[in-house]
Amino acid sequence: MSLVIVGSVAFDTVETPSARRERIVGGSCTHCALAASYFTRPKIVGVVGEDFPAETLAFLRRRRIDLKGLNVVPGGKTFFWQGRYGPDPNERETVQLDVNVFADFNPEIPPSYRNAETVFLANIDPDLQEAILRQVRRPRLTAMDTINHWIQNKREALLRVLREVDILFANDEEIRLLTGERNLIAAGRRVLDMGPRYVALKKGEHGAMVFGRDFFFGIVSHPCGEVVDPTGAGDSFAGGFLGYLDARKTLSAMAIKRAAAYGSVMASFTIEDFGIDRFRTLRKSEVEARFAAFRRMAAF
Amino acid sequence: MSLVIVGSVAFDTVETPSARRERIVGGSCTHCALAASYFTRPKIVGVVGEDFPAETLAFLRRRRIDLKGLNVVPGGKTFFWQGRYGPDPNERETVQLDVNVFADFNPEIPPSYRNAETVFLANIDPDLQEAILRQVRRPRLTAMDTINHWIQNKREALLRVLREVDILFANDEEIRLLTGERNLIAAGRRVLDMGPRYVALKKGEHGAMVFGRDFFFGIVSHPCGEVVDPTGAGDSFAGGFLGYLDARKTLSAMAIKRAAAYGSVMASFTIEDFGIDRFRTLRKSEVEARFAAFRRMAAF
Numbered sequence: 001m002s003l004v005i006v007g008s009v010a011f012d013t014v015e016t017p018s019a020r021r022e023r024i025v026g027g028s029c030t031h032c033a034l035a036a037s038y039f040t041r042p043k044i045v046g047v048v049g050e051d052f053p054a055e056t057l058a059f060l061r062r063r064r065i066d067l068k069g070l071n072v073v074p075g076g077k078t079f080f081w082q083g084r085y086g087p088d089p090n091e092r093e094t095v096q097l098d099v100n101v102f103a104d105f106n107p108e109i110p111p112s113y114r115n116a117e118t119v120f121l122a123n124i125d126p127d128l129q130e131a132i133l134r135q136v137r138r139p140r141l142t143a144m145d146t147i148n149h150w151i152q153n154k155r156e157a158l159l160r161v162l163r164e165v166d167i168l169f170a171n172d173e174e175i176r177l178l179t180g181e182r183n184l185i186a187a188g189r190r191v192l193d194m195g196p197r198y199v200a201l202k203k204g205e206h207g208a209m210v211f212g213r214d215f216f217f218g219i220v221s222h223p224c225g226e227v228v229d230p231t232g233a234g235d236s237f238a239g240g241f242l243g244y245l246d247a248r249k250t251l252s253a254m255a256i257k258r259a260a261a262y263g264s265v266m267a268s269f270t271i272e273d274f275g276i277d278r279f280r281t282l283r284k285s286e287v288e289a290r291f292a293a294f295r296r297m298a299a300f
Numbered sequence: 301m302s303l304v305i306v307g308s309v310a311f312d313t314v315e316t317p318s319a320r321r322e323r324i325v326g327g328s329c330t331h332c333a334l335a336a337s338y339f340t341r342p343k344i345v346g347v348v349g350e351d352f353p354a355e356t357l358a359f360l361r362r363r364r365i366d367l368k369g370l371n372v373v374p375g376g377k378t379f380f381w382q383g384r385y386g387p388d389p390n391e392r393e394t395v396q397l398d399v400n401v402f403a404d405f406n407p408e409i410p411p412s413y414r415n416a417e418t419v420f421l422a423n424i425d426p427d428l429q430e431a432i433l434r435q436v437r438r439p440r441l442t443a444m445d446t447i448n449h450w451i452q453n454k455r456e457a458l459l460r461v462l463r464e465v466d467i468l469f470a471n472d473e474e475i476r477l478l479t480g481e482r483n484l485i486a487a488g489r490r491v492l493d494m495g496p497r498y499v500a501l502k503k504g505e506h507g508a509m510v511f512g513r514d515f516f517f518g519i520v521s522h523p524c525g526e527v528v529d530p531t532g533a534g535d536s537f538a539g540g541f542l543g544y545l546d547a548r549k550t551l552s553a554m555a556i557k558r559a560a561a562y563g564s565v566m567a568s569f570t571i572e573d574f575g576i577d578r579f580r581t582l583r584k585s586e587v588e589a590r591f592a593a594f595r596r597m598a599a600f
Binding site for chain 2 (some may be wrong): 087185189205206217220221223225227257297
């Protein structure tokens with residue numbers, strides 16, 4: 001059991017209608033790895049600058065996340081994102097983006113990662129995603145995420161990667177842009193013709209759906225009366241989803257449903273605090289208790 | 301088992317991005333009663349003009365809907381609504397509204413309706429909703445729907461009715477306007493303090509949620525790749541929900557969940573055709589098959 005995650009490790013400045021946090025630790029890779037760490041041993045591939053806090057690295061190691069593939073660039077500055085959420089936590093605006101050391105990010109997979117059973121290509125340039133796939137030997141399961149930027153500006157490369165992966169993680173807007181379909185059900189099904197076996201559609205407060213050939217699963221979000229910080233919810237969803245599947249070693253319909261439910265549970269914890277803070281205290285027993293309650297709720 | 305439904309019986313002109321239908325039969329009462337007719341014997345209270353088609357009345361009777369409480373005003377014209385849907389079927393605009401005979405609607409419950417076990421006050425003036433409640437003897441279950449117009453213009457009357465009913469049916473916008481809460485989970489819980497035991501939140505393509513004291517249930521919508529006409533989906537949801545509960549005679553947590561699932565199934569059929577047309581061919585076996593598939597889908 002081993003899950004390699006490639007993506008951003010970052011500083012985020014987050015504004016919500018009620019609060020603001022400056023330069024807290026974020027990044028798709030970080031959130032995903034932390035969420036996955038409750039199920040499996042994630043190995044991350046990414047890059048940070050010398051300004052990245054040693055305390056965070058120590059925390060990630062305590063969560064048994066393998067950092068061999070995390071490159072620390074001497075004198076470099078870590079990727080920085082600043083975003084603002086409106087009253088609807090599903091909507092956000094990027095205020096500032098400094099790619100910094102990410103500009104020259106050319107991910108290299110450490111030899112000890114090459115036999116990974118599961119590989120997640122978080123949101124990065126699809127050319128890099130493709131390069132990663134060339135460096136791993138026969139993973140059992142591959143998945144990718146992306147954003148509107150690549151769908152608009154690197155469509156061909158993106159479609160190439162899409163043909164090779166098993167699962168696409170995307171949100172409403174992305175899946176509509178990718179397919180030109182407004183109806184989410186039609187859009188989800190349409191993506192299956194582009195290659196992947198499954199499409200995991202993240203709908204924020206409205207839950208998630210998973211489309212497959214002869215397979216559909218929909219789940220509402222765990223009811224959350226106060227979203228503190230939506231950042232990282234989608235990456236935590238992917239982390240819980242793939243961490244669970246990596247540990248389970250099956251792609252049965254039931255495993256896919258439970259993966260989506262665990263993904264949803266991990267996202268529901270992430271948004272309870274800023275950045276990665278909820279993971280600092282979250283115990284596996286809390287994850288299991290929420291999953292069990294969620295499962296009871298959903299059955300009728 | 302008997303379900304009294306009070307609301308509008310109407311003509312609708314419906315425009316969707318791909319089609320337009322002139323003066324087809326609609327109305328909250330009509331949709332709700334048709335959906336409920338798959339579970340129980342609905343009795344409707346409403347008013348139409350002389351222009352209302354005898355064919356439709358015959359069809360409602362064939363579905364074993366009791367029309368004793370449907371007043372036909374000699375020389376009168378039936379309530380007319382014209383609406384336009386954008387690409388997002390959750391959003392609609394009222395183009396024209398002629399209340400016609402509905403202007404003097406003063407609902408009177410036929411004596412044979414007075415022992416109804418279940419009463420649904422579909423969207424009408426809350427003063428009329430209150431008057432109805434005074435005319436029925438101890439129903440086991442009462443429910444209401446409303447719209448923004450009454451929340452804004454008849455808040456006090458609405459709050460009085462709300463204190464007396466067991467279930468409020470509302471959509472996102474209405475529940476936010478009623479409570480001043482943007483977060484739907486917080487809003488749903490807040491309504492419970494206003495009186496009802498349950499709040500059924502209709503979220504269109506995103507499914508539905510039911511809030512109760514120590515109770516929460518969320519369900520996605522049945523996956524529909526092409527919404528033909530969203531009109532009546534919410535009323536069909538309420539019809540399936542209440543029709544099922546009226547037949548089941550229990551308000552156990554499981555019964556409420558299944559009621560919501562049946563509501564969701566009935567709504568999913570309604571939107572497959574214009575107006576009430578899907579009900580013309582829909583068989584109970586199709587309802588049960590979709591419910592069973594929905595239930596298997598949701599379990600994990």
